[in-house]
Amino acid sequence: xxxxxxxxxxxxxxxxxxxxxxxxxxxxxxxxxxxxxxxxxxxxxxxxxxxxxxxxxxxxxxxxxxxxxxxxxxxxxxxxxxxxxxxxxxxxxxxxxxxxxxxxxxxxxxxxxxxxxxxxxxxxxxxxxxxxxxxxxxxxxxxxxxxxxxxxxxxxxxxxxxxxxxxxxxxxxxxxxxxxxxxxxxxxxxxxxxxxxxxxxxxxxxxxxxxxxxxxxxxxxxxxxxxxxxxxxxxxxxxxxxxxxxxxxxxxxxxxxxxxxxxxxxxxxxxxxxxxxxxxxxxxxxxxxxxxxxxxxxxxxxxxxxxxxxxxxxxxxxxxxxxxxxxxxxxxxxxxxxxxxxxxxxxxxxxxxxxxxxxxxxxxxxxxxxxxxxxxxxxxxxxxxxxxxxxxxxxxxxxxxxxxxxxxxxxxxxxxxxxxxxxxxxxxxxxxxxxxxxxxxxxxxxxxxxxxxxxxxxxxxxxxxxxxxxxxxxxxxxxxxxxxxxxxxxxxxxxxxxxxxxxxxxxxxxxxxxxxxxxxxxxxxxxxxxxxxxxxxxxxxxxxxxxxxxxxxxxxxxxxxxxxxxxxxxxxxxxxxxxxxxxxxxxxxxxxxxxxxxxxxxxxxxxxxxxxxxxxxxxxxxxxxxxxxx
Numbered sequence: 312x313x314x315x316x317x318x319x320x321x322x323x324x325x326x327x328x329x330x331x332x333x334x335x336x337x338x339x340x341x342x343x344x345x346x347x348x349x350x351x352x353x354x355x356x357x358x359x360x361x362x363x364x365x366x367x368x369x370x371x372x373x374x375x376x377x378x379x380x381x382x383x384x385x386x387x388x389x390x391x392x393x394x395x396x397x398x399x400x401x402x403x404x405x406x407x408x409x410x411x412x413x414x415x416x417x418x419x420x421x422x423x424x425x426x427x428x429x430x431x432x433x434x435x436x437x438x439x440x441x442x443x444x445x446x447x448x449x450x451x452x453x454x455x456x457x458x459x460x461x462x463x464x465x466x467x468x469x470x471x472x473x474x475x476x477x478x479x480x481x482x483x484x485x486x487x488x489x490x491x492x493x494x495x496x497x498x499x500x501x502x503x504x505x506x507x508x509x510x511x512x513x514x515x516x517x518x519x520x521x522x523x524x525x526x527x528x529x530x531x532x533x534x535x536x537x538x539x540x541x542x543x544x545x546x547x548x549x550x551x552x553x554x555x556x557x558x559x560x561x562x563x564x565x566x567x568x569x570x571x572x573x574x575x576x577x578x579x580x581x582x583x584x585x586x587x588x589x590x591x592x593x594x595x596x597x598x599x600x601x602x603x604x605x606x607x608x609x610x611x612x613x614x615x616x617x618x619x620x621x622x623x624x625x626x627x628x629x630x631x632x633x634x635x636x637x638x639x640x641x642x643x644x645x646x647x648x649x650x651x652x653x654x655x656x657x658x659x660x661x662x663x664x665x666x667x668x669x670x671x672x673x674x675x676x677x678x679x680x681x682x683x684x685x686x687x688x689x690x691x692x693x694x695x696x697x698x699x700x701x702x703x704x705x706x707x708x709x710x711x712x713x714x715x716x717x718x719x720x721x722x723x724x725x726x727x728x729x730x731x732x733x734x735x736x737x738x739x740x741x742x743x744x745x746x747x748x749x750x751x752x753x754x755x756x757x758x759x760x761x762x763x764x765x766x767x768x769x770x771x772x773x774x775x776x777x778x779x780x781x782x783x784x785x786x787x788x789x790x791x792x793x794x795x796x797x798x799x800x801x802x803x804x805x806x807x808x809x810x811x812x813x814x815x816x817x818x819x820x821x822x823x824x825x826x827x828x829x830x831x832x833x834x835x836x837x838x839x840x841x842x843x844x845x846x847x848x849x850x851x852x853x854x855x856x857x858x859x860x861x862x863x864x865x866x867x868x869x870x871x872x873x874x875x876x877x878x879x880x881x882x883x884x885x886x887x888x889x890x891x892x893x894x895x896x897x898x899x900x901x902x903x904x905x906x907x908x909x910x911x912x913x914x915x916x917x918x919x920x921x922x923x924x925x926x927x928x929x930x931x932x933x934x935x936x937x938x939x940x941x
Contacts, residue, residue: 353398356809357471361403363809368477370409371444372396373424377413378439385434388460389441395466396443399474407474414440430456443470447477468648468810475810483805485522486538488529488553490545490592491578491769509579513787514772517794518542521802529553534560540804541567545575545592545769551740554596558734561597562754566762566804566811569594570769573607573662574698577773591698592769600734602680603727604667605767610634611663611721612696613689614714616642618657622707632707633714634660634696635776636689637791638723643687647726649764649799650686657776657791658687660701661768663721678732681761687724687796692716724796727763732756762811764800772797 372393379386393411400409414421416437425431429442443455453476455469462469487493495511518524525538532552534541541560546569549557561567571592572578578590593607616638617631636658643650664683694717700710738753770776777793780786803811 353402354467354812356812357399357467358402359809360471360475360807361399361407364403364406364474364478366406366448366478368403368407368474369444369446370396370400370407370474371427371446372409372411373414373420373427373429373440373442373444374411375414375434375437375439375441377415378434378437379441381435385439385441385460388458388463391463392441392443392458392466395470399470414438427452428454428456432457443473445473445477451477453477462652464646465648465651471810472806475806483522483539483801484535484537485518485524485540485542485801485805486534487524487526488531488541488543488546488549488557489526490529490547491575493544493772494524494526512772513774513778514794514797517798518801521798522805532556534565539566540801541565542570542801543567543594544570544772545572545578546594547589547592549594550742551596551735552742554594555735555739557594558597558600559754561761561763562733562757564757564759564762568764568766568800568804570766570772571605571662572660572767572769573605574610574660574701575769576660577770577775597734598765599667600678601727601731601761602667602678603683603765604665605662605765606665606695607662608698609662609695610698610701611636611658611661611689611693611723611767612710612714613693613721614711614716615690615692617711620707630707631711632705633694633710634701634705636661636723638687638689642689644685647684647686649803650796653687653792653796655791656687656793656796657771658723658768659770659773659776661723661771663689663695663723664725664765664767665722678756679730681727681731681763682729683722684726684728685720685722685724686726686764687766688720688722691718691720693719693721695721723768724764724766727765728760730757730760762804764804766800 374389374393376386376389379389396409396411400407412420412424414424421438421440424440424442427442427444429440429444431438431440433439441458443458445453445455453473455473458466458469492509493512493515495509515524522540525535527534529546529549530553533556538560541557543557557567571594573591573593575590575592591607593605595604595607598604612633613636614631614633616636617633618635618637619629620632620635622630638656638658640654643653643656645651664685666680666683694715696710696714700713702709733753733755735753736755771793777789777791779788779790
């Protein structure tokens with residue numbers, strides 16, 4: 312009997328080890344992602360990108376894993392990066408070759424990481440690496456110098472973008488249609504009445520660093536086939552022929568960035584003395600066909616995010632200029648890779664984007680409308696200010712006095728997507744030079760969901776709103792993220808539809824919200840207590856001053872009167888009582904947190920054994936019941 316029990320035990324151990332070894336090899340690629348937001352599962356866009364690779368791509372992750380073991384948060388994020396890359400490699404079906412390299416100090420791997428342009432963070436006297444090198448078969452290389460844990464939400468997007476960039480190493484072509492002189496030009500000097508050359512806007516240097524600019528002019532009749540992104544800036548009085556070319560480019564699936572403005576302060580007319588020159592632009596014919604509107608007679612005003620400016624009335628005081636807006640991370644879509652890392656944006660006399668009101672009466676067969684996905688917004692206290700209220704020159708104080716808070720956010724920049732109809736359902740418009748050709752092919756609706764970014768402001772690109780000139784070192788200093796925003800828009804649109812579909816993912820970090828709430832409540836109590844202490848101190852000091860003044864001029868300032876001594880003693884007693892109260896609050900906070908932690912440990916550690924025990928008891932009871940019934 313005893314021999315049989317030992318044999319059965321040995322057999323169970325062998326079966327247990329065999330099943331585990333079999334599962335490790337046979338079920339290696341099978342995973343269950345039970346996390347909130349499926350953060351360990353690749354998006355459909357990433358899977359499409361790696362599946363469409365034409366050549367093999369090498370991924371080299373330089374990760375100082377041993378060095379990170381003493382930093383739990385850093386080690387967890389490093390493992391998160393490695394696991395994400397493994398997911399990419401698994402989804403590629405052999406097209407991605409992943410290699411994880413440990414760049415030890417003074418090793419060849421460390422030299423290779425440095426030569427590849429990866430950035431090292433100092434950690435305990437050594438260099439900590441967490442970067443990626445992506446290489447193609449044609450010596451094309453793209454690097455991610457360092458995976459910043461603060462950008463975990465964009466981890467998948469950054470990796471997918473780097474992989475895609477290896478497959479498309481050439482710079483994208485941006486077709487520019489602009490009603491203002493972004494690349495420089497000539498204007499009339501009011502002093503000499505002679506033409507004067509103007510400098511290119513600094514935004515052009517930002518864009519030219521990532522794309523090839525093809526200036527198409529403002530009378531183009533067809534968008535060239537090699538244009539990857541169409542950039543339309545401040546379009547004024549475009550002909551139907553040019554609007555048709557833009558419309559058909561978008562209908563064919565072309566990506567476009569539209570920057571319009573109901574009041575462009577940077578629009579300098581050829582003759583600056585001409586104050587009546589129009590400074591508005593729109594694409595009403597196209598946008599209205601897609602169910603979108605940028606009102607031509609209104610701009611966004613918001614006192615709560617207004618920039619402070621000096622006025623002519625009082626140069627020593629600064630007044631909120633309600634149509635010049637300073638926007639931060641609360642005013643952008645933190646989930647979109649374009650705006651997710653924007654911390655400061657300046658918009659000036661900007662329009663706003665909204666759904667167009669349907670015509671009355673609405674046609675029986677109204678077409679589909681585009682989805683408006685806000686990227687940059689005002690606060691919910693913004694006001695729709697008529698452009699007619701802007702005087703020449705503007706009066707910030709008068710605008711502030713006329714400001715009336717609204718009750719909704721206004722969208723300043725947005726993505727437009729979805730299937731839409733053409734603004735030219737009858738085909739190409741006839742012109743004097745090119746009569747209507749019924750045989751000319753014309754799309755009446757988009758072949759796929761459109762990819763358009765619409766910005767209701769062009770002033771935000773002007774140098775004065777996001778740069779300053781350092782005259783001492785002759786350098787341009789960025790005071791806002793406007794240039795990064797435009798670069799991100801073009802860079803994002805230059806990618807394929809799968810890359811554009813990727814948005815920020817949830818992060819693996821999950822804060823203890825209950826603990827943080829307890830800390831905030833305790834901190835609030837401490838601040839209130841500290842405020843009371845400060846008031847008591849101030850009151851006691853005033854009493855000391857009054858007592859000192861009452862002593863007379865002949866009394867020695869080095870000797871305290873009994874009244875002063877009593878006041879000082881009372882003050883010290885009050886301080887001691889307040890500090891004891893602070894220590895009590897902190898002690899109560901720690902007790903509550905420790906109690907919560909103990910409860911969580913009991914739940915996490917004891918729940919599974921308890922569940923297994925209850926299941927075993929239930930099975931045993933059921934088995935006995937069946938035996939009795941048999």
